[in-house]
Amino acid sequence: MNRITATYDIESPVGVQRAAEVLAGEQSTGTFTRLAAETDALRERSAARIENIEITGTSSTPSLPSRKTGETYERGTVTISWSLDNFGTSLPTLMSTLAGNLFELAELSAIRLVDMQLPSAFATDHPGPQFGAQGTRDFMDGHQGPVIGTIIKPSVGLNPSETAALVQTLVDAGIDFIKDDELQANGAHCPFAERVQEVTRVLNAHADKTGKRVMYAFNVTDEIDQMWRNLDVLEAHGGTCAMVCMSSVGLTGLRALRNRSPMTIHGHRAGWGIYSRSPDIGISFPVMQKLWRLAGADHLHVNGLANKFTETDDVIAQSATSVQSPVCDSGPAHLAMPVYSSGQTVWQIDPARSLLGNDDFIFCAGGGILSHPDGAGAGVIALRQAADAARNGIDIKEFARQHPELQAAVDTFSQPKIKLKRP
Structure with a gap:
């Protein structure tokens, strides 16, 4: 496996599918608008991928304060993956990617990182417990x-x-x-x-x-x-x-x-x-x-x-x-x-x-x-x-x-x- 995967429990006023797309873009090649340098080849190589979505419920009110609002707030789990080539096995950069700006996205009225799977390169590149x-x-x-x-x-x-x-x-x-x-x-x-x-x-x-x-x-x-x-x-x-x-x-x-x-x-x-x-x-x-x-x-x-x-x-x-x-x-x-x-x-x-x-x-x-x-x-x-x-x-x-x-x-x-x- 040459990809890092992370699973989030999220809630959104714009729907879980759309929120997952925003999350994946924000934490890889995208921003609020498409860039000229963001070519199809670059996206294929470096963009985060949505691997799975499961809808778990809806609510009439947001779980957290959110600038974006909606008539309903859809909840679900989403699994996103990133290429190891994006940042190698750096733990600080891994944290910035999996638990960085996504916690502030207006499309998310709840977000919790609940699971993470790492390629074996992390186990071999880091010392782990010494004793x-x-x-x-x-x-x-x-x-x-x-x-x-x-x-x-x-x-x-x-x-x-x-x-x-x-x-x-x-x-x-x-x-x-x-x-x-x-x-x-x-x-x-x-x-x-x-x-x-x-x-x-x-x-x-x-x-x-x-x-x-x-x-x-x-x-x-x-x-x-x-x-x-x-x-x-x-x-x-x-x-x-x-x-x-x-x-x-x-x-x-x-x-x-x-x-x-x-x-x-x-x-x-x-x-x-x-x-x-x-x-x-x-x-x-x-x-x-x-x-x-x-x-x-x-x-x-x-x-x-x-x-x-x-x-x-x-x-x-x-x-x-x-x-x-x-x-x-x-x-x-x-x-x-x-x-x-x-x-x-x-x-x-x-x-x-x-x-x-x-x-x-x-x-x-x-x-x-x-x-x-x-x-x-x-x-x-x-x-x-x-x-x-x-x-x-x-x-x-x-x-x-x-x-x-x-x-x-x-x-x-x-x-x-x-x-x-x-x-």
């Missing part, structure tokens, strides 16, 4: 099972020594993974270099004492040259994971980090609601995660089942499985590790694991660990016990009868209602 699940386990000295993690809370306000003291509590509790909050990067009250020094001192001492190497994702998000300096600081202190807010630094920033990173890259999707919250405009996670993986993210946040945000459980299921699916039909698969987070407790591990059919995920719980009635250590143990029950196909309530830490968690945390339409 993925197996590399993450190698940094953790061969850790088995799901990675049980948590987040530094309060998000901001702790100084480096206070952060290190909390890390000491967490590593003593048996945690596998800890991450900075996305709000904590290099502020005056908790400078990056000082935080790294204090925290890695705790992590390295713990590894020397117990043989267990806990992974800590330090938030390196900044300007590109400063992110590189942050990597140097991490490497000098034996760091194993750099966290980055992907939308904040963009695809180019993420790729620049990947090109210089000797450690895993933990991709945080802070700001994702801008793209995902409305059903009438935005980009679906299965599309965006392909680009983040191609640019080099090893871990990708996918939200969590029965979460505190707005995404449904079916959306979470689609997001989590997409991260473990090949990025293209052929070539390197570039698989990454999904990261579950947001209101997670012992109740969500079994369904989270069932979605994937494996243990190659990070399960981040804040209150689900720290609010255990018997302390953080019991909170970590309870999550491991819940994972063991899931792996062995044993009902969590039955397993809890023989495991007091899990029983206390079951009694403490309310069982959430997980609503999955998919099996």
Whole structure:
């Protein structure tokens, strides 16, 4: 396949067919009027093509404000394709083409990019995740099972020594993974270099004492040259994971980090609601995660089942499985590790694991660990016990009868209602 295809859910006051024609023209060879240089030969070579249209309904009112109006607003899905020769395998130009000016077209009263298929050239031309699940386990000295993690809370306000003291509590509790909050990067009250020094001192001492190497994702998000300096600081202190807010630094920033990173890259999707919250405009996670993986993210946040945000459980299921699916039909698969987070407790591990059919995920719980009635250590143990029950196909309530830490968690945390339409 030498063409890129993208599928959009659109609504239009001029009809889906006409809107698709405008979209294809705007995002390739056309503009508001036919140009003398836009020859038939040029159009045949470079114009976007309409591959498929399906009408799904009509409305008497527009879903989004639109300068063009009509008596009815027709809705449907359209699939458009572009020649790879238009822009090669450049990720920024791909974004400008598939998610650029088309979002502003007056002929569209709703538009959402819901799917994207890429030629294998993208998989071979981009580095993808450097370490993925197996590399993450190698940094953790061969850790088995799901990675049980948590987040530094309060998000901001702790100084480096206070952060290190909390890390000491967490590593003593048996945690596998800890991450900075996305709000904590290099502020005056908790400078990056000082935080790294204090925290890695705790992590390295713990590894020397117990043989267990806990992974800590330090938030390196900044300007590109400063992110590189942050990597140097991490490497000098034996760091194993750099966290980055992907939308904040963009695809180019993420790729620049990947090109210089000797450690895993933990991709945080802070700001994702801008793209995902409305059903009438935005980009679906299965599309965006392909680009983040191609640019080099090893871990990708996918939200969590029965979460505190707005995404449904079916959306979470689609997001989590997409991260473990090949990025293209052929070539390197570039698989990454999904990261579950947001209101997670012992109740969500079994369904989270069932979605994937494996243990190659990070399960981040804040209150689900720290609010255990018997302390953080019991909170970590309870999550491991819940994972063991899931792996062995044993009902969590039955397993809890023989495991007091899990029983206390079951009694403490309310069982959430997980609503999955998919099996």
